Amino acid sequence: MFLSLHCAVLLAAIFHITTTSSAERSKCAARSFGHDSVVCECNSTYCDTLGTVSLPPLGQYISYLSSMAGSRLEHSQGPIRPNGTGAGRWCVDHKVRHVSPSGLRLTLLPHKKYQTMRGFGGAMTDAAAMNILSLSAGAQDQLLRQYFSKEGIGYTVVRVPMASCDFSTRLYTYADSRDDYSLLNFTLAPEDIHMKIPLLQRAQAMAPQPLSLLASAWSAPAWMKTNDALIGKGSLKGQPGGKEHQSWAQYYIRFLEEYAKYNLTFWAVTTGNEPTAGQITNYSFQALGFTAEEQRDWVALDLGPALRDSSFPHTHVLILDDNRVLLPQWAKVVLSDIHAGRYIHGVAVHWYLDNLIPPGPTLGTIHQLFPEYYLFGTEACAGAGASSPERGVKLGSWQRAEQYARDILEDLNHYVTGWTDWNLALDRTGGPNWVKNFVDSPVIVDAGRDVFFKQPTFYALAHFSKFLCEGSQRVGVSASGETNLEFSAFIRPDGLVVLIVLNRLSSDIEFEVWDPVVGYIPSTAPPHSLLTLAWHTMR
Secondary structure, eight states, X not given: OHHHHHHHHHHHHHHOOSOOOGGGSOOOOEEEOSSSSEEEEEOSSOOOOOOSOOOOOTTEEEEEEEETTSOOSEEEEEEOBOTTSHHHHHHHHSSOOOOOTTOOEEEEEEEEXXXXXOEEEEEOOHHHHHHHHTXXXXXXXXHHHHHHSTXXXXXXXXXXXXXXXXXXXXXXXXXXXXXXXXXXXXXXXXXXXXXXXXHHHHHHHHSSSOOEEEEEESOOOGGGBTTSSSBSSOBBSSOTTSHHHHXXXXXXXXXXXXXXXXXXXXXXXXXXXXXXXXXXXXXXXXXXXXXXXXHHHHIIIIIHHHHHTSSOTTOEEEEEEEEGGGTTHHHHHHHTOHHHHTTOOEEEEEOTTGGGSOHIIIIXXXXXXXXXXXXXXXXXXXSOOTTOTTOSOOTTOHHHHHHHHHHHHHHHTTTEEEEEEEESOEETTSOOOTTOOOOOOSEEEEGGGTEEEEOHHHHHHHHHHTTOOTTOEEXXXXXXXXXXXXXXXXXXXXXXXXXXXXXXXXXXXXXXXXXXXXXXXXXXXXXXXXXXEEEEOOO
């Protein structure tokens, strides 16, 4: 009941059930920077938005199209051809058959039910906060509205680094006083108090639902670590259950307590960002090394009991927070232990190196072995890799939008319940970043002109985040034959079916969608496009 009501509230808030014409929506102010597509430029007074959008009545569908050619959530609406003719009749008597000219049919299989969704979002890093605050007050509000307001793209998840990461301008933790095991001098940083917290409060005030905040730490204080440094190869001193491990667990509690003073409570914490990075000699930025066995024992003996005995016993714990190539072995070690497993809720994965191993043996295997724990994507960005010629910002790159969409579809089709982008906003260089690890972002800020650019990746995310509210459940969908389309289908708690289709080819792909309950929808996926179709079904 709660999820259905929640989705209904979002439905009314985001879509404004009206008969307003889609022509009244504001359009993308397109700018080209020489890549394969365009960005949409926004300022303090203007930014493209869906505006008020009509939901389809029974018997109608709506579609939203974004493409390399420049479409950005372009709206259309049409009739669903009912059962008794065309596809529905063919399924009844096998005599009359109506399919698309290509012969491709995508059939909804609502009886096949899979995971329910938590949500989508991005990270409020120091760098993101600095970039947002570098704009005028009006442009700041405009940017936050694009992500979080009822006119925005429906972000419900915000990842918050605990102290500094590489997307900071300096190295710091909240407990830099040496040997302060009782954390008497634990203090939030100016970056939290003056930047991240005020922006999170503003985002929450704009959002039509409570935001799901997710905290991840990059490094323990140097004095707790074997290498006495925030960067490089180093792990916690001592053993799980010892004073350093206990103090590190209490550091999490103190962080949650301090943010709660600002009315910001966290849905979840991870066991630490990319624990394998802290096992690499000469690693260039903040890290804390853990093996799977060490993480298991720290959760069982320190973090789990600390949360249980705190004011935050219902805060979720997500393990790993690293690349899925580490699965299934890492999760087997941690989740097979009854003492650690009772404190854990899910497995957090990053998208880097996803091309090295398919999702079935990693994500799929973990779901089959441990179905009681959910999978959640906690970090992704394009343009990563210090030595890569593709590093940094590419304004208007549709190729990167396709990378996002493909990875999200692949994850969702293998039981992942949400997907979190990295920095909410970066500057034209892809920073600031103290170690010059510049990357791309869905929003790029040009503070000198008081504008920001919405990248194609922003719209790739929108095709999921705008339409898949919390509690939406993935259902089956099958293709009638071989196809280059990539797709996933969901039924929301309010009964709306959402089908997301990606075409990475340079040609049209015609197809039809068949819902056995209501009929069929003829459709075309243009070259290099992302298409979201939605319609009401009866259950």
